[in-house]
Amino acid sequence: MSARIAAVLDPQIALMAGGHHAKAMPDRILADPRMANVRALILGEAEPRVVALLEDERRRAELPGVMWRDPLLGTHAAGIPRQSTATALLALDVNTLPLVNRAFLPQDPYTAPDGRIEANIVGSRGCPYNCTFCGAAVSANPDVTIRVRRPESIIEELHALHDEHGVTAFRFVDDLFLGAGRVITEQMAAFTRHGTGDRFVWDATGRINVLDRLTDSELDHLVANGLREVARVRSPGRNRSTKPGVLVRANG
């Protein structure tokens, strides 16, 4: 679909592209004649590199994980980073980011089938596991560290979405939000302090081996804090991940 759109754009328009396909098959994308105007194919988390490219397209030569097709040679080129900046550009500190500007996300928040206004949110990036089918697997992302947002920052976003949009249900679409016991403990302590379970419900990505290690009272604590579902399932008419997972109806 992206290639079809790219093919009919004014050739003067320079394109940046990214996402899962960029990560999985960059050479195939750059070889596609419909993508001839892609000046930068960005692999992985893009925020700081997009800023750099918008400032000066020529900076692509020094950016890690940025590829393009040389129009003269027809070969694929890639940025060569200075070692000192590579990590910050590939795995930025998520606690330095502002809250997502939803003005550019017309489908989020949205009204869920149960009538609640629901929003997607990200509480962490990266995953320590290595499922062979998954683009987030640790072996596929050797330069990316696992980063977790401060609980207070997550709470701030929940409340802002409620105050501005009436959101009462949240979907943590992290690679793996419920990914480690000590992180869950810290996050849930903050959720309890702020009475999150009294106001909101939320769904999250999780892994059965992590949940299996939690005690019954820790699982109860998750539910008391609003956890409704641990899942990655396809919902008809909604663009959710098709990644296999476990559906655990916690309540409701």
Ligand code: SF4
């Ligand atoms: S499927 Fe989930 S647990 Fe497995 S590597 Fe991907 S994000 Fe991690």
